[in-house]
Structures are given as C-alpha cells and as structure tokens.
Amino acid sequence: MLLTPRGRRLKATALLASAVSVCLLAASAPPAPLGVGDRLFPYLGNPGYDVASYDLAFTYPGSNDKPLQAVTTIDAWTTQDLDRINLDFAHGKVESVEVDGEPADFATAGEDLVVTPEDPLQEGSWTRITVRHTSDPASPGDEDGGWVRTADGLAMANQADAAHLVFPCNDHPSDKAMFTIRITAPNGYTAVAGGLPTGVDRAGKNTTWTYRSRHPMATELAQVSIGRSTVLHRKGPHGLPVRDVVPTKDAKALEPWLAKTPDQIAWMENKVGSYPFETYGLLMAEASTGFELETQTLSLFEKELFTEPAYPKWYIESIMVHELSHQWFGDSVSPRTWSDLWLNEGHATWYEELYAQETADRPMETRMKAAYGASDRWRAAGGPPGAPKAPAPGQKISIFRPNVYDGAALVLYALRQEIGRPAFERLERDWVRLHRDGTAGTADFEHLASQVSGRDLGGFFQAWLYGEKTPPMPGHPDWKSTPPAKAAPRK
Numbered sequence: 001m002l003l004t005p006r007g008r009r010l011k012a013t014a015l016l017a018s019a020v021s022v023c024l025l026a027a028s029a030p031p032a033p034l035g036v037g038d039r040l041f042p043y044l045g046n047p048g049y050d051v052a053s054y055d056l057a058f059t060y061p062g063s064n065d066k067p068l069q070a071v072t073t074i075d076a077w078t079t080q081d082l083d084r085i086n087l088d089f090a091h092g093k094v095e096s097v098e099v100d101g102e103p104a105d106f107a108t109a110g111e112d113l114v115v116t117p118e119d120p121l122q123e124g125s126w127t128r129i130t131v132r133h134t135s136d137p138a139s140p141g142d143e144d145g146g147w148v149r150t151a152d153g154l155a156m157a158n159q160a161d162a163a164h165l166v167f168p169c170n171d172h173p174s175d176k177a178m179f180t181i182r183i184t185a186p187n188g189y190t191a192v193a194g195g196l197p198t199g200v201d202r203a204g205k206n207t208t209w210t211y212r213s214r215h216p217m218a219t220e221l222a223q224v225s226i227g228r229s230t231v232l233h234r235k236g237p238h239g240l241p242v243r244d245v246v247p248t249k250d251a252k253a254l255e256p257w258l259a260k261t262p263d264q265i266a267w268m269e270n271k272v273g274s275y276p277f278e279t280y281g282l283l284m285a286e287a288s289t290g291f292e293l294e295t296q297t298l299s300l301f302e303k304e305l306f307t308e309p310a311y312p313k314w315y316i317e318s319i320m321v322h323e324l325s326h327q328w329f330g331d332s333v334s335p336r337t338w339s340d341l342w343l344n345e346g347h348a349t350w351y352e353e354l355y356a357q358e359t360a361d362r363p364m365e366t367r368m369k370a371a372y373g374a375s376d377r378w379r380a381a382g383g384p385p386g387a388p389k390a391p392a393p394g395q396k397i398s399i400f401r402p403n404v405y406d407g408a409a410l411v412l413y414a415l416r417q418e419i420g421r422p423a424f425e426r427l428e429r430d431w432v433r434l435h436r437d438g439t440a441g442t443a444d445f446e447h448l449a450s451q452v453s454g455r456d457l458g459g460f461f462q463a464w465l466y467g468e469k470t471p472p473m474p475g476h477p478d479w480k481s482t483p484p485a486k487a488a489p490r491k
C-alpha cells in the first residue's frame with residue numbers, strides 16, 4: 001500500500017457494530033472470536049485449519065450501494081479436532097452455512113462467524129464450508145477497506161484486515177490459498193478479478209465472468225473490479241500477458257502511462273529475478289481511496305494519480321514501480337505477521353527510490369539522508385520498523401506509517417552499507433526465489449542475510465529493527481537524526 005499525500009488525512013471510522021450473538025448451546029461455552037495471535041490484529045485469522053481454496057461467487061445488482069448476493073465456498077484441511085470452525089466475517093448477512101453438504105448452525109461473535117457442524121471435524125481431514133451471504137459495499141461510517149465504491153461500480157481494497165468485510169475467510173496473510181472468483185453483473189458492465197479469465201458466460205440480461213489464480217494468495221490481496229470498464233491487453237517480458245482495467249471513457253488519455261508497465265517489469269526482473277505471477281496490470285479506479293494497493297496481479301490505483309497535474313512524472317512512475325515491486329515483496333512473499341510489514345513496505349520503497357535514481361536522476365542517498373534525519377521521530381511516533389505500534393482505534397490502516405516506509409528502506413540501506421552491494425543484491429534475489437508463493441517473516445530475512453553475507457547480523461538487526469534510537473549509519477558517521485521534541489507527551 002502507498003498513501004498518496006491526500007490519504008494522510010485519515011478520518012475517524014465508526015467501529016463496526018459487533019453484534020455478539022447470545023445463542024447459547026447446551027453444555028457448551030458461547031461462541032467467541034478467535035485469532036492466530038497477530039500482535040497488531042489479535043482477532044484476525046483462526047486456529048485449527050488451513051484453507052486450500054476459496055470459490056467466491058458475487059452477484060452485482062447494478063448499483064453500488066446495495067448488497068451483492070454471494071456464495072463463498074472454502075476447502076480447508078483441519079489441523080486439530082474442531083467442534084466449531086471460526087471464520088472471519090463482519091458486515092454481511094449470513095443466510096445459511098453448510099459443512100460438507102450438511103446444514104450447520106452459525107452465530108456471530110465479534111468479527112467472527114462461528115460455525116458449528118452437526119458432527120465435530122477430525123484433525124487431518126478435508127472439509128468444505130459453504131456460506132450463502134450478502135456482501136455489503138455500503139459502509140456504516142467511513143470507509144475502512146473492503147469494497148470501494150467507484151464512480152461506475154466497485155473495486156476492492158482489503159489490506160490489512162478488511163477481506164472479512166467482503167467474504168467469510170481466514171483473514172490473515174499467513175494462510176494463503178488458491179482463488180476462483182465469479183462475478184455476475186448486468187450486461188454492459190465489465191468484471192475483472194486477479195488471475196486469468198477462465199470463462200465469460202452470457203445468460204439473458206446478465207454475464208458471469210470467472211477468474212482463477214495460478215498462485216496462492218493472501219485474502220488481503222484479492223481484487224474484484226466491476227464497472228463501465230475497458231480491458232487493455234499488451235505483452236510484457238517473455239510474453240507475459242499484461243492487462244489493464246480502465247474506465248472506458250478514459251482509456252485513450254491513460255494509455256501513455258499504461259504503456260510504461262512492460263519496461264518497468266523488465267527493470268524489476270533485472271534487479272531481483274523473474275516476475276512471480278501469471279499476469280500483471282493496473283486497475284485505474286475512479287475513486288478517492290487516498291492510497292494505491294498492490295492487489296495480486298492487478299494493482300489498484302486512483303485514476304486521479306495520473307490526471308492530477310500537480311504530480312511530477314517521475315513521482316507517478318516511481319509509485320507505479322512501488323506497487324509493481326510489491327508483487328515480489330508482499331504478494332509472492334507475503335508477511336507471516338503484520339509486524340513484518342516493514343519487509344513489504346521497506347522493499348517497495350527501496351525499489352521506488354532506486355527507480356527514481358536510475359531513471360530520473362533523483363539520488364537515493366539524498367532521500368536516505370533525509371529519512372535518517374527523521375528516523376528517531378518516526379520511531380517515537382510509530383515504533384521501530386520491526387515492532388510497529390498498534391493501529392489507532394478506528395483507523396486500522398494507520399499501521400502504514402513512515403517508520404515502515406522510508407524508515408524501513410533506511411534499514412535496507414544500512415544493511416547494504418554494512419554487507420556491501422554484491423551481497424545485498426544476492427540477498428534480494430535469493431529472498432524472493434526461496435520464499436516464492438510462501439510466507440516469510442523478519443527472522444527468516446535476518447537468517448538469510450547472515451547466510452548470504454557469511455556474518456552473524458543478529459546485533460545489526462536488533463539495533464536497526466527494534467532500537468528506540470536510530471543506530472549510526474555505516475559509512476556516513478556525519479548523518480544525524482533529530483530527536484523527538486522534548487515537550488511531546490510520551491505514550
């Protein structure tokens with residue numbers, strides 16, 4: 001994710017009404033929300049199973065302020081005996097739940113949908129959960145992710161914790177799965193989802209569009225676009241299919257920007273190795289999200305980023321590369337916990353800066369020196385890069401602070417200064433190759449960096465990732481970080 005300058009004014013968001021059901025079962029504790037122990041989002045994800053695939057079917061009514069009808073089918077492998085299965089789901093009405101074809105009881109607890117099958121599930125077995133529900137794009141307060149209403153339809157922005165506002169799921173990046181997404185919409189709309197199309201079926205007044213992922217994906221990275229859109233096709237390196245989704249009326253005006261993608265992919269491949277997915281492209285949405293988002297194979301951009309004359313050309317291109325580089329860093333290699341967010345944003349900021357240096361003569365060192373100057377303040381405000389502070393109440397995307405962007409790119413710069421350019425570049429390539437299609441965390445990165453450089457970097461990472469103060473920059477002893485203002489209240 002990258003906040004655009006406007007996006008920094010986050011509004012207070014009405015917390016989702018947590019309708020805790022009081023459906024008590026005989027001789028059983030009431031349903032309770034569970035999580036996988038993420039320090040920043042304790043209720044995200046659920047223990048006891050591993051999702052292999054999602055099949056999401058949405059029916060769009062032709063208006064973006066009415067609920068979509070939806071059927072979510074989850075195939076999962078149980079990793080413990082389960083009397084109940086917790087899914088993350090809030091903000092939709094559940095009509096029925098089936099487990100392995102049999103009707104199951106269900107109740108809401110916090111932001112969990114708690115399903116009680118007729119018979120308990122045994123550890124080490126396949127189970128299929130089918131939920132018939134609505135998926136509501138109208139938000140009770142302010143938008144906080146999930147469906148994004150655009151001028152002509154809908155898009156999706158689930159990072160970090162909003163996929164479960166759209167569909168029932170195990171909403172944590174540590175549980176990646178394959179996705180099939182079907183969208184039925186009135187004729188005249190175009191629907192596109194991540195992955196490649198597998199079918200377009202017209203029946204009467206409606207058309208059903210089907211897309212399938214070829215690689216596992218975290219729920220936070222799903223994308224569905226429904227609108228009066230045109231899909232533009234072009235070829236990337238090695239014949240990679242590139243497709244962009246744009247408002248039909250703007251297709252011609254946006255083409256000069258879209259034409260830049262194949263060269264940007266080639267640039268990234270030259271730095272870190274082959275593009276990790278089956279396709280790429282930009283979704284340009286007519287919406288004011290305040291951010292751009294690296295949804296897998298189809299990054300979400302505000303159209304305005306490309307039409308607002310105040311943004312310089314090099315800046316827009318570097319943001320395109322920021323989201324593109326996330327396809328390697330954050331998508332193909334997704335974080336084990338949200339405290340590993342610095343690995344996503346630090347790397348995306350790194351390649352954003354490197355691209356600006358190599359193509360627009362904007363030296364990385366200038367921006368690094370400025371980041372060094374601000375780093376102590378960022379650490380005081382948001383926590384050190386490796387241990388970010390929890391999101392502000394009602395502002396879940398407030399974990400996306402400068403400490404995990406330029407503050408984390410600064411850690412990578414310090415690492416390159418410390419181990420030298422050849423080792424650093426080998427580390428980057430090895431990282432995305434070894435953890436391709438997987439999840440990986442900070443300890444994995446530290447381990448690989450030590451291995452590649454042939455040195456124990458434990459002390460280096462401890463100081464740079466977890467220190468309250470920014471350590472001295474190797475090779476730049478003159479760089480100074482301004483301490484946070486003494487009068488500022490400590491929290």
Ligand SMILES: [Zn+2]
Nearest residue numbers: 001002345348
């Ligand atoms: Zn980002």
